Amino acid sequence: MEKFQILSKTDLCPRVKEYVVYAPMVARHAKAGQFVILRTDENGERVPFTICDYSRENCTVSIMVQEVGATTMRLASMKVGECLKDFVGPLGNPTDLSQFDSILLVGGGIGSAVIYPQAKQLKAENKNFEIILGARNKDLFFYLDEFKSLAPTHIVTDDGSIGTKGLVTDKINELIGEGKRFDVIFAVGPLPMMKFVAKLATNLGIKSIVSMNSLMVDGTGMCGCCRVTVDGKVKYACIDGPEFDGSLVDYDEAITRSSTYREIEQTHVCNIRG
């Protein structure tokens, strides 16, 4: 096997694929919550992806990728057996939920990909936890059986095509209303979702942790592209994060920063789609 070879590529749902990449150096120290940065080819940009799974024995690292831009679409066009140009990691800090006894994991859209390794780890640690997964409709879920085998899993959709119709925050309220108690809510998904989950958690007096998927270049603290304001201070998602106390993050700023290249990116995508 060659370095950074794509060993498998699986469709999880429309426009979301799981890639298993041969990367012995990355697999050796990878932990849940960390990420990699990859380049597809010589002209490729550096794009971060959360590590969803890894195997130290097989020297592999798995990532789940939603096709939203030029790089993710180019990745989707690569075949099993082809090699990525670069694949570096594990970057960022691993998740540490050890201080909590009762945990609520909330995944929105592709954010569920980040929730999955957490759920596996919590199960292995025999922790008490539940999962809420939200998406626009029934077609956008993946790994549902796996999630259900790990912990009680609640499904929420915008259109009610599966699970409960509504928002993940509605489900959190419902669970709390039923008398369930959590020490922490770990939420990963689109920025507006994390914003409202964190806000609700604060109102409920529950600690929240969110994972910031900022734009990055080097991913080692050199460029400052991924900076986020947390508690009024500038933090770097790549070396201080990617996880932060959800109640302290300036989400509105993060939303603006995440759209910095939207116009340029759309032109790139148009060129690829032809």
Add this chain to the structure above:
Amino acid sequence: MDRVVMPTQNPAERIHNFKEVALGFTPSLALEEASRCLGCKNPPCMAGCPVGVKIPTFISQVKAGDMDGAYRTITIDNNLPAICGRVCPQEHQCENLCVRKVKLGGSVAIGALERYVADWALDNGVMPEKRDSNRFKVAVVGSGPAGLTCASDLAKAGVNVTIFEALHEVGGVLVYGIPEFRLPKELVKKEIAKLASLGVKIETNVVVGKTIFVHELLDEFDAVFIGTGAGLPMFLGVKGENLSGVYSANEYLTRVNLMKAYEESSSTPILKGKSVVVVGAGNVAMDASRTARRLGAEVTLVYRRSRAEMPAREEEILHAEEEGIKFNLLTNPVEILGEGGKVSGMRLVKMALGEPDASGRRRPVVVEGSEHEIKCDQVIVALGTSPNPIIKNSFKDLAFSPKGTILADEDGKTNVDRLYAGGDAITGAATLILAMGAGKKSASSILNQLQSAEK
């Protein structure tokens, strides 16, 4: 006899391309300049060189037409002459001490001659000589000026060297920081190819402290050298700094230099501002300004002190001026203004120079009632860096200064046995040649330690 001026690309032309600005000496210009060297018995210039290049010797060899000899002389002390000849601040070092400086037509253009010799060697495929390899194994962390120099010296002595580089390209600041028009990347590649010819192994995409830990390297190698560079960009700490369109110079230059965002084929995006403000006045600020100019912007450089205190190399300042960069001196930003989350302007105050501060430079003080606004659509902050915490957080045995830089002695020795460090990771942001000097010293103390352990 006046100092020979190196030809440059015409400013009106060069602001539309990324090709090298300074074109180098022709053979006749080089000969003319070399013959200006007085060949001093006790050459003051050498004292100004952090790596001690035998300057009058190599210049006399140029004069005699012995280019190969000149190259061998330089490379005894300097592994990267094509790079140093271009980016060293010679006017503060060797050339500052030249006896011709004041009354004899100006200092000898030592940097330009060094570059001339090095380019000749690269063009003619001259490769460094290597001794038979020995049984020692050394890991070098970081492939910037410090790491490359250390690796090169060790490899020349026969050590088996492996370089670990976090990025996908080798060269550190030489590839992500210094622009193509000042240091062509082809040239950096050639210098690195020389290392490979010495048998140095290069592992890119390895972040030491994340992918592999320092203690693992110490288990696997006889010694380890850390040359990880300066680190995190510093920001102004003013309102509006996280607006879309505010870059650190590191990010801006990395996108353009390393990721080639200026080329159509690159997938890496960069915002092309029409009216760009660059904050700072060091070499990095000049690089960022001139890059933005080439990407089509009107550029204003904002600096809180006066022209005399600008830390950039004189040549860079001149080139920036020639390219139409506007210097807004004695001015300091107090807020970056935005509209809809994007940069729309900057609020500034005027400064005046007061009493000298700890650095010996006169401290800038705010002029009362001088607040004013300018319009701009992009801001690049070039205020230096603070140490990167990745190694600190992942290797608790190593001693760090309160500022976060690694503590190492003159020879690069840290408090951990067999672990050496040098360059910006120790000094904070400094110059390329100082980092190279540190890499050299560490290489020599590593060799001493390895050889004495063997006895």
